[in-house]
Amino acid sequence: MSIEQFSVRGRLADTGEGITGDELQLAARNHGIPLEALRYDVTPAGLHYVLVHYDIPAGSAATWRLAVDGCVEQPMSFGLTELRAMTRRTVRVTLECAGNGRASLQPRPISQPWLNEAVGTAEWTGVLLADLLENAGIRSDAVDVVFTGADHGIERGVEQDYQRGLSLGEAIGSGAIVAWEMNGDPLPPQHGYPLRLVVPGWYGMASVKWLRSIELIDHEFDGFQNAVAYRIRQEADELGTAITRIEPRALLIPPGFPDFMSRHRFVAAGIVPLEGKAWSGWAPIDRVEVSTDAGVTWSPAKLDAAGNDELAWRSFSHDWDAAPGEHVLTVRAIDASGREQPVEAPWNRGGFANNSAQRITVLVT
Ligand SMILES: Nc1nc2c(c(=O)[nH]1)N[C@H]1C(S)=C(S)[C@@H](COP(=O)(O)O)O[C@H]1N2
Ligand SMILES: [Mo]
Numbered sequence: 001m002s003i004e005q006f007s008v009r010g011r012l013a014d015t016g017e018g019i020t021g022d023e024l025q026l027a028a029r030n031h032g033i034p035l036e037a038l039r040y041d042v043t044p045a046g047l048h049y050v051l052v053h054y055d056i057p058a059g060s061a062a063t064w065r066l067a068v069d070g071c072v073e074q075p076m077s078f079g080l081t082e083l084r085a086m087t088r089r090t091v092r093v094t095l096e097c098a099g100n101g102r103a104s105l106q107p108r109p110i111s112q113p114w115l116n117e118a119v120g121t122a123e124w125t126g127v128l129l130a131d132l133l134e135n136a137g138i139r140s141d142a143v144d145v146v147f148t149g150a151d152h153g154i155e156r157g158v159e160q161d162y163q164r165g166l167s168l169g170e171a172i173g174s175g176a177i178v179a180w181e182m183n184g185d186p187l188p189p190q191h192g193y194p195l196r197l198v199v200p201g202w203y204g205m206a207s208v209k210w211l212r213s214i215e216l217i218d219h220e221f222d223g224f225q226n227a228v229a230y231r232i233r234q235e236a237d238e239l240g241t242a243i244t245r246i247e248p249r250a251l252l253i254p255p256g257f258p259d260f261m262s263r264h265r266f267v268a269a270g271i272v273p274l275e276g277k278a279w280s281g282w283a284p285i286d287r288v289e290v291s292t293d294a295g296v297t298w299s300p301a302k303l304d305a306a307g308n309d310e311l312a313w314r315s316f317s318h319d320w321d322a323a324p325g326e327h328v329l330t331v332r333a334i335d336a337s338g339r340e341q342p343v344e345a346p347w348n349r350g351g352f353a354n355n356s357a358q359r360i361t362v363l364v365t
Helices: 021-029 035-039 080-084 129-136 168-173 224-229
Strands: 066-070 076-078 089-096 119-128 144-155 158-167 177-182 196-198 211-217 249-252 265-267 270-279 285-291 314-322 325-335 359-364
Touching: 035 249, 035 270, 066 129, 076 080, 076 129, 080 177, 089 177, 089 196, 119 129, 119 270, 129 168, 129 177, 129 211, 144 168, 158 168, 158 224, 270 285, 270 325, 285 314
Parallel strands: 066 211, 265 359
Antiparallel strands: 066 076, 089 119, 119 177, 144 158, 144 211, 177 196, 249 270, 249 325, 270 314, 285 325, 325 359
């Protein structure tokens, strides 16, 4: 066997092909948020979605080193003790996997088969990336910043460390932080212990976990996760466009109670309070609309007060006067930049950034 022979291209499921063993294996490792946990403004760490491309690497806060080098005046290396002595801040950030929604696409791109649960909001504590870079001194020839994790694997025949680049402008302008705490506790192993990057507003792939190196380079980063993997394409061979910030999306907490297998919902007739969360990585949420007739008519939801971190998700609610019968609930978000969540998002080959509206079938009795 050779490395190159492993799934050199992404595959699409054949017509009618069910979830494959490979997809099941990924789905059993990488879990989403149970939708009822959308009730928490800050997701308890164990309920936050998880996505890990390779294996969770071993590491210890006592010995971990973060290198900051490349196009800097003074290459540096930080341990956790040194980082903790710097000015810290805590930011509330909604992370969403760029593959969220993939499994509902037709044809289905074969990869982690998310429905719509690859999201969570946590409070991350650490130092501003901008402060770290300033410490090392940014040279005028710096163009991109490359973040490398301690995990290692093979993707489409390419052996690699998990690595992502950001332009210097985005690295500083996004308010990215290098974090060692999630919700006030040390990072759990699956979320990057002992150190990770968190890039507010960006799809999750930018927030490199198990962060061991930050390198400034004098050209555009062309590593696998930027140049090959996370791109919107129709055809396998086209260059495509880079995936960046999170498209607007709203999700309802499914009301009533579920059927174990199908997860169809049951509620009693009368006023049913509907609640959920809405977010966008481009701008604060401007409005949320709810439909209880599968998208024929829409009503504005009530938005709760916005918090300090304006790209973190926002709660909304709507009272539904439920009449007996079967109903399909759906919901959509519109942000302050004018981006509107579509009921049906366009298809792309990797199944990325698919923010098609959620549909929940409810039997009112
Ligand atoms: N080092 C490393 N960082 C990583 C990943 C990874 O596999 N390795 N996965 C990325 C992806 S695709 C996502 S969606 C987020 C998930 O972060 P979470 O598991 O903390 O929710 O981490 C990102 N950072
Ligand atoms: Mo992801």
